[in-house]
Amino acid sequence: xxxxxxxxxxxxxxxxxxxxxxxxxxxxxxxxxxxxxxxxxxxxxxxxxxxxxxxxxxxxxxxxxxxxxxxxxxxxxxxxxxxxxxxxxxxxxxxxxxxxxxxxxxxxxxxxxxxxxxxxxxxxxxxxxxxxxxxxxxxxxxxxxxxxxxxxxxxxxxxxxxxxxxxxxxxxxxxxxxxxxxxxxxxxxxxxxxxxxxxxxxxxxxxxxxxxxxxxxxxxxxxxxxxxxxxxxxxxxxxxxxxxxxxxxxxxxxxxxxxxxxxxxxxxxxxxxxxxxxxxxxxxxxxxxxxxxxxxxxxxxxxxxxxxxxxxxxxxxxxxxxxxxxxxxxxxxxxxxxxxxxxxxxxxxxxxxxxxxxxxxxxxxxxxxxxxxxxxxxxxxxxxxxxxxxxxxxxxxxxxxxxxxxxxxxxxxxxxxxxxxxxxxxxxxxxxxxxxxxxxxxxxxxxxxxxxxxxxxxxxxxxxxxxxxxxxxxxxxxxxxxxxxxxxxxxxxxxxxxxxxxxxxxxxxxxxxxxxxxxxxxxxxxxxxxxxxxxxxxxxxxxxxxxxxxxxxxxxxxxxxxxxxxxxxxxxxxxxxxxxxxxxx
RNA sequence: CUACCCGUGGCACAGCUGGAUAGCGCGUCAGACUCCGACUCUGAAGGUCGAAGGUUCGAAUCCUUUCGGGUAGGCCA
Numbered sequence: 001x002x003x004x005x006x007x008x009x010x011x012x013x014x015x016x017x018x019x020x021x022x023x024x025x026x027x028x029x030x031x032x033x034x035x036x037x038x039x040x041x042x043x044x045x046x047x048x049x050x051x052x053x054x055x056x057x058x059x060x061x062x063x064x065x066x067x068x069x070x071x072x073x074x075x076x077x078x079x080x081x082x083x084x085x086x087x088x089x090x091x092x093x094x095x096x097x098x099x100x101x102x103x104x105x106x107x108x109x110x111x112x113x114x115x116x117x118x119x120x121x122x123x124x125x126x127x128x129x130x131x132x133x134x135x136x137x138x139x140x141x142x143x144x145x146x147x148x149x150x151x152x153x154x155x156x157x158x159x160x161x162x163x164x165x166x167x168x169x170x171x172x173x174x175x176x177x178x179x180x181x182x183x184x185x186x187x188x189x190x191x192x193x194x195x196x197x198x199x200x201x202x203x204x205x206x207x208x209x210x211x212x213x214x215x216x217x218x219x220x221x222x223x224x225x226x227x228x229x230x231x232x233x234x235x236x237x238x239x240x241x242x243x244x245x246x247x248x249x250x251x252x253x254x255x256x257x258x259x260x261x262x263x264x265x266x267x268x269x270x271x272x273x274x275x276x277x278x279x280x281x282x283x284x285x286x287x288x289x290x291x292x293x294x295x296x297x298x299x300x301x302x303x304x305x306x307x308x309x310x311x312x313x314x315x316x317x318x319x320x321x322x323x324x325x326x327x328x329x330x331x332x333x334x335x336x337x338x339x340x341x342x343x344x345x346x347x348x349x350x351x352x353x354x355x356x357x358x359x360x361x362x363x364x365x366x367x368x369x370x371x372x373x374x375x376x377x378x379x380x381x382x383x384x385x386x387x388x389x390x391x392x393x394x395x396x397x398x399x400x401x402x403x404x405x406x407x408x409x410x411x412x413x414x415x416x417x418x419x420x421x422x423x424x425x426x427x428x429x430x431x432x433x434x435x436x437x438x439x440x441x442x443x444x445x446x447x448x449x450x451x452x453x454x455x456x457x458x459x460x461x462x463x464x465x466x467x468x469x470x471x472x473x474x475x476x477x478x479x480x481x482x483x484x485x486x487x488x489x490x491x492x493x494x495x496x497x498x499x500x501x502x503x504x505x506x507x508x509x510x511x512x513x514x515x516x517x518x519x520x521x522x523x524x525x526x527x528x529x530x531x532x533x534x535x536x537x538x539x540x541x542x543x544x545x546x547x548x549x550x551x552x553x554x555x556x557x558x559x560x561x562x563x564x565x566x567x568x569x570x571x572x573x574x575x576x577x578x579x580x581x582x583x584x585x
Numbered sequence: 586c587u588a589c590c591c592g593u594g595g596c597a598c599a600g601c602u603g604g605a606u607a608g609c610g611c612g613u614c615a616g617a618c619u620c621c622g623a624c625u626c627u628g629a630a631g632g633u634c635g636a637a638g639g640u641u642c643g644a645a646u647c648c649u650u651u652c653g654g655g656u657a658g659g660c661c662a
Contacts, residue, residue: 032602035604037605038604038605038606038607038608039605039606042605046604046605048604048605050604050642050643051604053642060642082605083605084604084605084642085604085605129662166662169661169662170661278662301659302659302660303660304659304660306659306660313587313588314588314658315587315588315657315658315659316659317659318659318660320660321659321660322659322660323660325660327659327660327661327662328661328662331662353656354589354590354655354656354657355655355656355657356656356657356662357588357589357590357656357657358588358589358656358657358658359657359662361589382589382590384590384591384655384656385655385656387655392655417624421622435624446597446598446599446610447597447598447599448591448598448599450590450591451590451591451598452590452591452654452655452656454597456596456597458611459596459597459610459611462611463624464610464611464624465609465610465611465624466598466609466610466611467610467624469624470610470624470625472624473622473624473625474624474625476622477621477622477625480621480622481621481622483621484621485621525599529599529609532609532610533609536609539625539626540625540626540627542621542625542626543617543625543626543627544626546620546621547621548621549620549621550621584622585622585624
């Protein structure tokens with residue numbers, strides 16, 4: 001459709017020139033004005049002529065009339081003027097033939113914008129905090145981030161997926177202190193992150209209790225105190241100074257956590273190229289702080305070192321605390337500089353909650369002020385917050401869903417259904433994993449990423465309507481039909497096609513521009529919605545047209561070809577939103 | 586207080602570089618399997634697009650104001 005749109009725009013531009021003299025409008029201008037009519041009975045492509053009436057000094061109705069008479073093209077079965085709109089109806093059969101052969105020719109590259117050749121993009125996403133539960137709040141960054149990676153890979157970019165682990169900070173002092181007090185290998189080894197979380201919660205509660213006790217009976221304004229908190233600080237200081245015991249414990253905590261996260265990543269089909277977390281950048285920050293200071297960007301305010309961003313209507317960006325220690329933005333800047341050096345990226349994408357938008361705007365600005373000319377290659381991709389069945393996420397009240405539990409639930413539901421049809425236990429498990437996890441991913445990626453998501457358990461796990469299982473089922477159906485006609489090649493014939501077939505071809509043809517939109521808006525949901533459009537078009541076609549049982553031999557070949565093209569396109573589209581496409585369900 | 590994001594049928598969401606009767610799913614009601622996998626398809630009911638102004642030939646879409654919800658705002662990340 002894209003190329004047809006181009007061609008149409010050129011044709012119109014020429015017609016305008018013929019009728020009104022001189023080159024009044026360029027093909028690009030016309031291209032931008034072309035749109036898809038709301039109702040297909042009006043046509044397949046339309047040019048509203050209202051805006052042209054000023055430059056062409058005619059009424060829109062007249063313009064449409066005049067142009068309709070002077071445009072001829074084999075691709076169109078009709079060009080008509082209606083109420084100031086110039087409508088084009090394409091020759092469906094010819095169009096479908098072209099689309100399908102295009103799909104066959106490009107294969108799994110069909111739909112790629114091919115705009116990333118020779119370019120590198122670094123994507124920072126998922127990035128869980130070590131020793132903390134990996135819950136539904138992390139689903140957004142993980143799944144949006146990975147989909148963006150797949151989209152960029154599809155476009156030809158070299159991609160580097162970075163899991164910027166939260167593996168450093170005072171919380172490790174607390175954890176180490178807690179472990180030394182109450183923990184042991186025998187519980188943490190099998191218990192994993194859950195055990196670490198228990199220790200962390202316990203140490204925090206204990207510190208809170210000690211602090212409250214320290215205030216009891218004391219006059220107002222007495223600073224609170226906790227011996228355990230002091231201990232935790234001391235443990236972290238030891239860790240920072242390279243104490244071997246603490247370092248070993250820390251590494252172990254990281255490994256235990258990562259091992260567990262990997263299970264979730266594996267279910268999602270995600271692998272990262274780098275796991276360099278916060279700890280990696282600790283020794284890279286001083287150089288950047290020094291640079292800031294030398295450039296005179298740093299101001300001291302209340303003892304803290306800040307960069308003033310008044311001019312850009314933003315609050316100050318904190319670089320160093322009054323005790324001289326670093327902060328989040330400091331580390332992000334150091335990490336960005338390091339990554340630029342390491343990967344020389346053409347784009348660095350950060351997928352985090354929209355709650356961090358200000359933070360990113362601030363440190364991006366600081367990077368610019370530091371004179372790094374690649375500051376405009378930094379992209380923050382925010383997304384809305386998640387609530388569960390209408391209630392806010394809260395670890396304290398227990399209103400959280402761990403990702404591993406959510407997936408386990410989804411998988412078990414699918415497995416129950418799959419068992420009824422499939423006796424092979426191993427295959428059931430495989431299917432259950434891809435369909436169960438796919439249901440959740442699809443549900444999540446259905447929404448515009450900026451919208452706050454209200455995670456409705458029942459909807460997420462549902463199989464009816466616009467769901468992941470529906471999409472995968474449709475894919476499996478294309479496979480199943482093609483299985484029946486294995487021996488036949490299924491090339492487009494000269495048979496005249498009906499409405500459902502042409503509609504399907506048009507939907508297949510729309511894929512490239514949807515991929516383009518998803519890429520330029522950093523919006524995977526565009527692909528998700530495309531998947532639904534394609535499934536709807538195919539199911540309608542499937543319902544109304546016999547494929548394997550079609551009696552007209554020519555028509556049958558065309559229908560098989562359309563089914564092949566659907567399978568190819570749907571498979572690619574599903575892949576782009578982190579979904580597997582099993583051949584059988 | 587300031588900034589950003591969101592506000593579309595009962596629910597959950599598309600549509601937003603302005604364009605022809607505002608779409609899809611769930612739910613509700615009514616239909617369709619001697620037929621390639623019914624996790625399917627067809628139809629009906631249901632909306633003053635939060636509200637008010639403005640710009641325009643034309644506004645869910647742009648501007649202003651306003652209401653409601655969310656998030657953030659110097660020593661957390």
